Amino acid sequence: MHNANLLKDELWKGFRIDVQEFLPDGFMVHAWDKRKLCAGYAKVSVHRQQAKLGDIYVLDRLLPRFKWCPWYKPRINYRNQGLGSQILRCVIIQCHILGIHELSGEIVGDREALTLFYRRHGFSINGTVITLDLHSLRGRS
């Protein structure tokens, strides 16, 4: 993959989102917060004109407690603010740039919520398998 084929960095609601090549064949989308902490990512492998979404994740983590304040549970939660959708959008745009015909993957986790999430982004769902036909989307635009 050549750098010219990678989506340019973008700023979205204070997060910097970038796309990096992922060797040997694929790419990763990262979202970085203002402290340069990784707030979310997606990992995609590419084979010919097919892409596979290996993982998509948005940070929700409990941090170590302060010794002087043990009852306080500091937490960083970036979910349900649209960040996962924005990362998935970048994945889809990057697939378009690479001329990929189909993006597929598997639902792992909360099946009901994830079915809604992927359906909202145009995926068809068959059991736990998700598929986005980019070829027909391209034909429509």
Ligand SMILES: CC(C)(COP(=O)(O)OP(=O)(O)OC[C@H]1O[C@@H](n2cnc3c(N)ncnc32)[C@H](O)[C@@H]1OP(=O)(O)O)[C@@H](O)C(=O)NCCC(=O)NCCS
């Ligand atoms: C799935 C995930 C990436 C969505 O990221 P997000 O930033 O919360 O997504 P958005 O804010 O763009 O969209 C919210 C939607 O995500 C889905 N969602 C929310 N919490 C979820 C959870 N715990 N598990 C699965 N999906 C969830 C819902 O469909 C929600 O829709 P709603 O607004 O109607 O409730 C994030 O919840 C996550 O990292 N989950 C854990 C890892 C995971 O399940 N990855 C998917 C593997 S297939």
